[in-house]
Amino acid sequence: MVNVIGLGYIGLPTALMLAAHGVEVVGTDYNPSLVDTLRSGRTTFQEEGLEELFAQAVAAGITFTTEYCVTDTYIVSVPTPYDPDSKKIDPKYVVSAVSTVLGICPKGATVVVESTVSPGTMDKFLRPLLAQFGREDVQLAHAPERIIPGNMLYELRCNNRTIGADSPEVAARIRDIYASFCQGEIVLTDIRTAEMTKVVENTFRDINIAYANELAKICRADGMDVYEIIRIANKHPRVNILQPGPGVGGHCISVDPWFLVGDYPGLANIILAARKINDSMPEFVLERVHSIMRELGMKDVSRVGFYGLTYKENVDDVRSSPTLQMLESMERHLCGDLVQVYDPYITYDMVANQHHSLDSFLEAVDLVVLLVGHDEIRQNMHRLSGKVILDTRNICSLPGTYKL
Ligand SMILES: NC(=O)c1ccc[n+]([C@@H]2O[C@H](COP(=O)([O-])OP(=O)(O)OC[C@H]3O[C@@H](n4cnc5c(N)ncnc54)[C@H](O)[C@@H]3O)[C@@H](O)[C@H]2O)c1
Incomplete structure (x- = not known):
């Protein structure tokens, strides 16, 4: 079972897409009113095809909660703003979400960070949490999302993806989860390269x-x-x-x-x-x-x-x-x-x-x-x-x- 943490513009469609393609999914968001809306059968933002996908995912058994689940795979899709003074990433949301996961996840679980992060964030802010929580058994991976609002569902299915992990085995396991719906090429690499690649792509657009x-x-x-x-x-x-x-x-x-x-x-x-x-x-x-x-x-x-x-x-x-x-x-x-x-x-x-x-x-x-x-x-x-x-x-x- 996959627990998707953060059900905003990126986490929600990802959770729905996985569920609609046969993956057992629980969606978690710490915002109770957002979870209430989803539980009442309504989507939380407008996007072409989202309501149909939502219905499919609900029929397939997706559930929504404010609680984190005990499972072997987590996908974290929480905000990653920058600090207005230093311009560096403000990792507070991702650190908080991963810390909560580490407090409850079973031995050998994998935490996939989908949020866009600055190169080195996983090593600097998240890997030390493994030691802090005594959870060196947990695997970290990074699967940055590339979809564009307005064409999200098409792009979720058709875009190429990048997955960064510490070992080919972990990368392949995460690839198999995304391959349930992703028809694009899924490139496997290390975490640092995946982090930098995503930021470089958006910077290319900005320039x-x-x-x-x-x-x-x-x-x-x-x-x-x-x-x-x-x-x-x-x-x-x-x-x-x-x-x-x-x-x-x-x-x-x-x-x-x-x-x-x-x-x-x-x-x-x-x-x-x-x-x-x-x-x-x-x-x-x-x-x-x-x-x-x-x-x-x-x-x-x-x-x-x-x-x-x-x-x-x-x-x-x-x-x-x-x-x-x-x-x-x-x-x-x-x-x-x-x-x-x-x-x-x-x-x-x-x-x-x-x-x-x-x-x-x-x-x-x-x-x-x-x-x-x-x-x-x-x-x-x-x-x-x-x-x-x-x-x-x-x-x-x-x-x-x-x-x-
Ligand atoms: N929006 C886009 O177009 C887009 C595209 C590609 C990548 N991204 C990246 O995806 C990530 C998420 O962006 P978004 O647009 O979905 O953000 P969002 O603000 O729409 O959604 C984030 C959700 O996470 C929840 N949340 C925050 N901290 C949490 C916690 N500790 N536990 C549980 N829930 C928590 C919030 O309540 C919110 O609903 C960011 O890193 C962003 O850069 C966004």
Whole structure:
């Protein structure tokens, strides 16, 4: 039996996928209200296909609890933030979860950490727990997750995976568990390599996004069309520049590169620059809003609307979203509660002046800042005609639309 610890955006789909493919699974989360929701037959976030998978997993016998189970295999999928001062990983959640496991697990159990961790975390923070708890019999492994919200279930099945372990035997045993649903290649390696590989992947994305964002700033400074330039440059056989945007959010790309900055100061220079560029984008968008308002003589900030609160399209995850960063910045200037805000995926009240329908949002605004490319707005773009539009995602082709 596998006990999946942490039933958030990553742990829940993993637990369900395992259960739906014949593995006996108990899902554990220390948040009682989350467990109550799952027990009552409801999923805890929106993701295509999740409800169907949930039903399959429940039919196959998955159960949910706040308690840790006594079993031979644990998969730990708890948050791994960075410390805002040192920029190093803050391992408190993963240390706490593994400590609880070590207090109850039987001899020879395996603890698989799925959470993304900085290279060396397992040796520095988790391996010493084995000695501390007198549990040198327990095996550690690392199986970092690569899936993207919005396409999670497809990617769980089809992505390649990496599994790091101390011995080929442990790695092969964990591979067999994931192979119950994973059709991609499962690469077996050591723990340190698996840790570094995952962080390197997300850092690669961050740096490439930063390049596009920096180009947007350069082109804006000199009146050039960054999208046209990227479109033409990408016709080169070895060039593939990403699209600029309002910033980077979520629990991965805006977090993991900091681990390298924190652990390798003086060496992680491009990585640090990329983080700073991407973190500067919400402020850059606000400056664009101000300059457009000045140009058009618009004075009333309460007629400005931010479309989208999530960090990417068609998901309900708002963690570190560019829109929230913009609202925080405006709050620091005492005008955070002036703009109108709407996101079809956020149905609860989260920020001031939040609308719960596109109709009411559009009625309240003259200037729409498109911050997230949800399908809803792509399908209703014609309804923005007559508005002033700042399109930070390059999704609107209405005449007169302002771009980044
Ligand atoms: N969200 C993503 O897109 C994504 C993608 C790939 C990898 N990851 C990585 O996966 C890990 C988990 O991220 P997430 O987005 O699922 O986080 P999350 O915040 O959505 O979920 C974590 C869950 O763990 C629970 N939890 C925390 N400590 C616990 C403990 N000691 N015992 C039991 N439950 C505990 C929390 O209540 C929460 O429900 C992170 O390391 C993240 O970097 C996330």
